[in-house]
Amino acid sequence: MKTIKRSDLMAQLGAIRNVSNLSSPRTWRPVANQYNLVCENGRAFQSYDTLIAVRMGGNLYLTDAHDYSNTTSKYATEWTGYTTKERRAGLESGKFILIEED
Numbered sequence: 001m002k003t004i005k006r007s008d009l010m011a012q013l014g015a016i017r018n019v020s021n022l023s024s025p026r027t028w029r030p031v032a033n034q035y036n037l038v039c040e041n042g043r044a045f046q047s048y049d050t051l052i053a054v055r056m057g058g059n060l061y062l063t064d065a066h067d068y069s070n071t072t073s074k075y076a077t078e079w080t081g082y083t084t085k086e087r088r089a090g091l092e093s094g095k096f097i098l099i100e101e102d
Contacts, residue, residue, distance in 0.1 A: 001098055002098065004061060004097055004099060006051070006063075006099050006102055009054060009099055013041055013044065014040025015040050019035055019036070019038075021034060022035065022045075022075055022078065022079065033048045034047055034075045041056055041057070042056025042057065045079040047065070047068075047071070047072045047075065050068070051063055052072060053079060054099070059097055060082075060097070061096065062080075062087060062090075062097070063098075066080075066084075067087070
């Protein structure tokens with residue numbers, strides 16, 4: 001399993017340029033507490049105050065919280081394009097990189 005420290009990843013990601021709510025796939029209305037963050041060098045998905053995933057440089061980085069709850073998992077699937085099962089397998093195989101807390 002590949003890992004990266006959160007502080008190292010966030011330094012590489014750079015400053016946040018824009019924050020927007022994710023949209024419901026059913027109604028297309030903005031969803032409270034589910035955010036897409038556009039940064040200098042990539043983008044991130046945040047649920048409430050918790051970082052869930054980062055896309056940067058062709059890589060997908062995930063925290064352990066990517067499958068914390070049904071709602072988080074639902075929007076992580078929407079944001080990443082991978083199901084919970086695929087995300088778990090990707091972390092195990094090294095296709096995706098686990099974000100470790102400092």
